[in-house]
Amino acid sequence: xxxxxxxxxxxxxxxxxxxxxxxxxxxxxxxxxxxxxxxxxxxxxxxxxxxxxxxxxxxxxxxxxxxxxxxxxxxxxxxxxx
Numbered sequence: 514x515x516x517x518x519x520x521x522x523x524x525x526x527x528x529x530x531x532x533x534x535x536x537x538x539x540x541x542x543x544x545x546x547x548x549x550x551x552x553x554x555x556x557x558x559x560x561x562x563x564x565x566x567x568x569x570x571x572x573x574x575x576x577x578x579x580x581x582x583x584x585x586x587x588x589x590x591x592x593x594x595x
Contacts, residue, residue, distance in 0.1 A: 526555050 530551055536544040552559055562568075 523557075526551065526558065530558065 530548070533544045533548045533551065537548065
């Protein structure tokens, strides 16, 4: 795969992830499996950006109210358990 093609593919994947994350932030829990699948198929995303679990746990601990960013049914993005 050439550099231009690789960049285009990465941009497409990031766009998909952004769309899914926006939906998750709006409380649409049904997109969580799609986020998990996308990150599973493209580990270079989470490898590049670091340990997502640590970032999420830090955010979770920093929330003044744990109801922030909670989808209907109580899920919080990737199913963090307090």
